[in-house]
Amino acid sequence: MKRTVPLIICSLTGFILIISWFLPAAESWGEKVTHWFDIVAAFAFVLGGANLLKIHLQKISNRRIGWGYSAVTLTAFLVTLLAGLFKINVNPSMNYPAYSWSGNYLDEGGLLWWIYEYLFVPLSATLFAMLAFYITSAAFRAFRAKNIEASILLFTAFLILLGRTYAGSLITSGLPDSLAFLRFENLTIIIMSVFNLAGSRAITIGIALGVVTTSLKLLLAVDRSYLGSD
């Protein structure tokens, strides 16, 4: 039962979506199933939250290495969750001024907005910006012309790096119009829209064929690995 019911739901849902795509009469079935999907997707947030609590509470209670970080994670999670759920410091909506909870949870001035604006935004931006430092360090240490393939990659990287900035345009601006295709900015376009395009399309078509095969295996219950081992 534990395995059969999910298998039936998966197969039924998948086949309904396929049929609804090809048969106009069955279009509304596809809509209904998609609606279910969106509702179930909302539950994933609850499951994710519960899983986060479980893992970090276990880590704290067992005093495993790094349990302090788990405590910080849980505190941040709970404070943010409560700030959003209870709309702390959020003003009522203009449409329903009599109802104190009618305001938007992310309205300016609310606690959640404050956490988002002054903690989440700068922390996210900082983490992402740190990539630049690691990329530069990696460029110095790892990007070597060790063989022909690596040399081609290196040469292409030079062209793209220069072509995506004003320096590229400036260096090759003296080229006559008959040789305009050799300007860095044009070479960049050629690399992206010819070589990259051909490679990307080949990969995309390959992935699509793989997705069709895998989906059929799932729908026909040949592949049951997503149900877990027990």
Added chain:
Amino acid sequence: MFEKLNSLESRWIFLMTFLAVGIPILLQKSLPEKPTPMVMDVFNLVEDLPSGSLILCSFDFDPASAGELQPMAAAFVRHCALKKHKIVFMTLWPVGPPMIQNNINILKKEFPDYQYGEDYVNLGYRTGGEGVIKLITTSLDKMYSEDVNGTSLKKLSLTKDLKHIQGIDLLVNISAGTPGVIEWVQYASTPFNIKTVVGCTGVTAPKNYTYIPKQLAGMLGAIKGAAEYEKASIIQYPQLAENPQAQEGLRRMAPQLVAHLLLIFLIILGNVLHFVGRRKGLSS
């Protein structure tokens, strides 16, 4: 000298990166940009739509990628407002609503005549990713019965007759990943022939070229795409040249230039050291 450079500690490289990005930011210099044909395709598409066209803007990005994508989103929104297009905002990312709000604040500040409900509507976030796209292509009210303020879409003049998004004039998707460009292409643009343009981060741009020109009418890639779009906007609407906020992307090209030059220098230096080291190893 060789030994010193070969064992150069990361902290010095980090310092160089910091200076390469930090100094141009502080100097606030912008460089002359020339819009490339791809950016002009996107710009002309928005420009050539008749005033009052309905545009759906899905801003599927977060604060981490806002540095790259917010100037792009702002340039689109300004252009749409200058052309007096009607805009419906939405997002497929949980942290996307403030990204929409940032752009609505631009409308409120720079285009005070733009009225909420009449000229633009904010649908906000719904969970489900591609499921949301799939549903709103056939039935908007099944996913969005009300806007972000809790007002029924039937009470807003812009959305009261909007049954689904098949009838929109243009779909603009600014995306930093999944769900984003690929999902919009698979479930909206391709099956329903919805004209679509996208803006994306530098790392996702190569993959998105796959869909141009049939499924996507054009794409803005990374901050350079944003800078070129801003430049195209300034050429068409010279009043934007007096608005420093409308040149965020252009200003960010100078730090990018110096950072790219530093990268090239370090790659060359690394390779010179590699070959010198190999020769030394061979000779010894």
